[in-house]
Amino acid sequence: MTSGQADRALRARAAKAIPGGMYGHMATTLAPPSASQFYARAEGCRLWDVDGREYVDLLSAFGPNLLGYGEPRVLAAARAQMEVCDTASGPSALMVELAETMVARIADAEWAMFCKNGSDATGMAVMIARACTGRRVILTARNSYHGAQPWCTPRPVGVLPEERAHIAHFDYNDLAGLEAAVEAAGEDLAAILLTPHRHETFEDQLDVDAAFARKVRELADRAGALVMLDEVRTGFRLAAGGAWEGLGVAPDLTCWGKVLGNGQPISAVTGAEKVRAAAASVFVTGSFWFSAAPMAAALEVMAQVAEGGYLDRLQTAARRLREGLAEQAARHDFGFVQSGPAAMPLFRFEEDADLRRIYRFCDVAIENGALLSPYHNMFANAAMTPADVDRVLEATEAAFRDLRARNADLPPVPAPVAARLAAMGR
Numbered sequence: 001m002t003s004g005q006a007d008r009a010l011r012a013r014a015a016k017a018i019p020g021g022m023y024g025h026m027a028t029t030l031a032p033p034s035a036s037q038f039y040a041r042a043e044g045c046r047l048w049d050v051d052g053r054e055y056v057d058l059l060s061a062f063g064p065n066l067l068g069y070g071e072p073r074v075l076a077a078a079r080a081q082m083e084v085c086d087t088a089s090g091p092s093a094l095m096v097e098l099a100e101t102m103v104a105r106i107a108d109a110e111w112a113m114f115c116k117n118g119s120d121a122t123g124m125a126v127m128i129a130r131a132c133t134g135r136r137v138i139l140t141a142r143n144s145y146h147g148a149q150p151w152c153t154p155r156p157v158g159v160l161p162e163e164r165a166h167i168a169h170f171d172y173n174d175l176a177g178l179e180a181a182v183e184a185a186g187e188d189l190a191a192i193l194l195t196p197h198r199h200e201t202f203e204d205q206l207d208v209d210a211a212f213a214r215k216v217r218e219l220a221d222r223a224g225a226l227v228m229l230d231e232v233r234t235g236f237r238l239a240a241g242g243a244w245e246g247l248g249v250a251p252d253l254t255c256w257g258k259v260l261g262n263g264q265p266i267s268a269v270t271g272a273e274k275v276r277a278a279a280a281s282v283f284v285t286g287s288f289w290f291s292a293a294p295m296a297a298a299l300e301v302m303a304q305v306a307e308g309g310y311l312d313r314l315q316t317a318a319r320r321l322r323e324g325l326a327e328q329a330a331r332h333d334f335g336f337v338q339s340g341p342a343a344m345p346l347f348r349f350e351e352d353a354d355l356r357r358i359y360r361f362c363d364v365a366i367e368n369g370a371l372l373s374p375y376h377n378m379f380a381n382a383a384m385t386p387a388d389v390d391r392v393l394e395a396t397e398a399a400f401r402d403l404r405a406r407n408a409d410l411p412p413v414p415a416p417v418a419a420r421l422a423a424m425g426r
Contacts, residue, residue, distance in 0.1 A: 003034060003035065003037065003051070004036065004049065004051025004052075004053060005051060006038075006050040006051045007036045007037055007038050007049060007051055010050060011037055014037075021037075024148065025062055026062075029416045030375055030416055031373070031414075032359050032360075032374060032414075034363050035363075035366055035371075036051070036053070038050045042057070042061075042069035042070065044068040044070070044383035044388075045057055045060070045065070045068060045069070045381055045383045045384045045388050047069070047371060055370060055371040056369060056370050056371065056388050056391050056395075058371055058372050058373070058378040058379070058380070059373060059376075059378055059379065062258075062376070063232075063233055063237075063258035064258045064261070064262065064263045065259075065262065065263060065379070065383075066258075066259035066262050066314075066381055066382060067301065067304060067310055067383065068381060069263065069383070071262055073300050073303075073304070074261075074263075074297050074300045075297075077297055077299065077300040078264055078293045078294070080296065081094070081292050082293045086291050086293040087291040088292070090290070091295075092295070094292050094296055094299060095290060095292075097295075097299060098112070098114070098295045098298055098299050098302070099111065099112040099113075099114075102256075102268065102270055102302065103270070105240075105241060105302060105305065106241055106242055106254070107241055107250070108242060108245075108250040108251060108270070108272060109271065109272075110270075110273040110276065111270065111271055111273075111276055112268050112269070112271075113268065113269050113284070114266060114267070114268050114289055114290070115266075115284070115289050116266065116267060116286060116288060117147070117257060117265070117267055118147050118230075118257035118267055119146075119148050120257075120267055120289075121232060121255035121267040121268060122146045122147045122152065122193070122230055122232070122255050123147065123149045124255075124269050125193070125255050125269050126138055126190075126191070126193070126228075127282045128253060128269070128271070128275060129191035129225075129226045129228060129253060129275075129278075130191075132190075132226060132277075132278035133189075133190045133225060133226065135187070135188045135189060135225070136166040136188050137168055137185040137188045137189045138151075138166065138167050138168070138192075138193055139168050139169070139181050139182065139185060139189065139191070139192045139193065140152070140168075140169055140192075141170060141195070141198065142170065142171050143200050143203070144172070144194070144200065144230075145195075145201070146195075146230050147232075150164070151163055151167055152164075152167070166188075168184065168185060172194075172206060173198070173208065173209045173212045174212075175211070175215055178192075178215065182219045182223055185223075187223075189220075189224075189225040190226065191220070191225050191227065191228050191252075191253070192216050192219070192220050192227055192228065193229075193230060194208075194216065194227075194229060194230065195229075195230045196231060196238070196243035196244055197243075197340065199233060199234075199344065199377050201375050202375050202421070202424065204339040204340075204348065205339040205341075205377060207340075208244075210247050213244055213247050213249045214249055217249050217250070226251075226252040226253060226275065227249075227250075227251045227253075228251060228252065228253040228254070228255070229242070229244060229253070229254045229255070230255045231243060231254055231255060231256055232255055232256065232258055233258060233344065233379075234344070235257070236260075236301075236311075237259060237314065237343050237344065237379065237380075238341055240306075240308060250272070251272075252271060252272045253269060253271045253275060254269070254270045254271070255267070255268075255269055256268040259301065260298050260301060261298045262300075262301050263297075264294040264297035265288070265291075265294050266294035266298050311382070313382045313384070314381060314382040314384070315380075317384035317388070318341075318342035318343040318345070318384075319342050320389045321342070321345075321380070321384075321389050321392060322345065324392075324396075325338060325393070325396060328393065328397055328400050331400075332400040333404075334400065334403065335349060335350030335351065336349055336350075337350060342380070343380045344377045344378065344379055344380070345377065345378050345380075346376070346377040346378070347361075347362075347374070348374075353426060354412075354421065355417065356410040356411070357403060357410060359374045359414075359417070360402065360403060360406070360411065361374070361396075361400070361402075362374040362399070363399075364398055364403075365392075365395040365396050365398070365399045368394065368398045369391060369394075369395050370391065370392040370395035370396060375417070
C-alpha cells in the first residue's frame with residue numbers, strides 16, 4: 001500500500017525544496033505507508049488528499065479541529081474581521097474581549113495572554129514561572145511532550161545541554177518519584193509542569209490519579225513553587241473548562257492551544273492573580289501574536305463552548321466509536337486496547353511489541369477511508385455524525401478482517417518506527 005500518484009509527485013518536489021521533504025509532526029515518516037502527506041480540502045470531519053481520496057479524519061489536524069473543518073460561524077467571524085483589520089500596528093478590541101471571555105469561562109483564570117502555538121504558550125509559561133519565583137528548575141513528567149522549543153523538544157539535535165540544564169523529571173503518577181524530584185530541586189524549584197493526563201506517542205495513555213494531582217498542588221505550595229497545566233491537547237475537548245476542575249486542583253498557569261481558534265492560529269496562557277505581576281514583567285511577543293482574525297475565530301469558539309452542545313456531540317460520537325471498535329475486536333478475537341479518554345483515543349493490540357499489527361490495521365483503515373494513527377493519540381471532533389462513525393467502523397471492520405486473514409504474515413513497520421522502538425528499548 002502506498003499514497004497516491006499526485007501525493008508521490010509532490011513528495012518528490014518537496015524533497016528538493018524542503019529539508020527532509022517535510023518536518024515536524026506533519027511529516028509522515030512514522031505513518032503507515034498508505035498515508036498521504038498532502039491534502040487538498042477539508043470539511044467537517046472529512047479530509048480529501050491531493051489524489052481526491054476521501055477520509056473521515058480522526059487526527060483532526062493533530063488537534064485543532066474541534067468543531068469541524070470550516071465550521072461556518074467560526075469561518076464567518078474570521079473572514080469578517082480580516083476584511084476590516086487583522087495584523088496591524090496594534091491589537092484590536094477583540095484582544096480585550098477574548099481575554100475577558102477566557103477569564104469568565106475558566107475557573108482558575110484571572111488574566112490571559114495570547115500567542116500562536118502550543119510551544120509559544122508553554123515557553124511563555126516557563127518564563128513567567130521563573131520570573132515569579134526567581135528560581136530555575138522546572139519539573140516535568142518523563143517523556144511528556146510540551147512543544148518543540150530547545151528546553152523541551154523530543155529530538156534535541158542542535159540543542160545545547162545548558163538549554164535543558166534546569167529541566168528535571170519524574171514518572172507520571174509516581175508520588176514517590178515526584179517527592180524525590182521536588183526534594184532534589186530544593187529551593188531552586190520554580191514550577192511543576194504536567195499534562196492533565198499522560199498522552200505520549202507509542203505509549204498507552206494514563207489517567208491522572210486524583211491523589212497524585214492533589215499532591216502536586218500540595219508539594220508546590222509547600223516549596224513555594226507554581227503548578228503549570230499544559231492543556232494544549234486537552235483544552236475544551238474533554239471539558240468546557242479546565243480538565244482538573246473536577247479534581248479540585250487549580251493550576252497557577254495553564255497553557256491553551258490547538259482548538260482555541262478551531263484551526264486559526266492562536267494559543268494562550270491563563271493564570272492566577274498571584275502570577276499577574278510576573279506575567280507583566282516578561283518580554284514575550286511575535287509579529288502575528290496580536291492578529292485580530294484568529295481572535296475573532298477564538299471568540300466564536302468560546303461562544304460555542306459556552307453553549308455546550310458541541311461537547312455532547314463530540315463525546316457521543318467518541319463513545320459510539322469506542323464501543324463499536326470494542327465489539328469488532330471481540331468478534332474477531334483480538335486483544336485491542338483503547339487507552340485515554342474516548343475523545344482522545346490511542347489504539348494498540350496486545351502481543352504486538354513490534355507494532356506490526358497496529359500499523360497494518362491503520363494502513364488498511366486508511367486505504368478504506370478512515371485516517372487513523374498507530375502511534376499518536378487521535379482527536380474526536382464535534383462535526384462527527386453517526387454516519388461518520390459508521391464509515392470509520394466500516395474501514396476498521398475491513399482492517400480487522402485483513403489481520404485475521406493474514407494471521408502472522410504482516411509487513412514490517414517503517415524503518416524510522418523500528419529505529420524509534422529500538423531507542424525506547426522495545
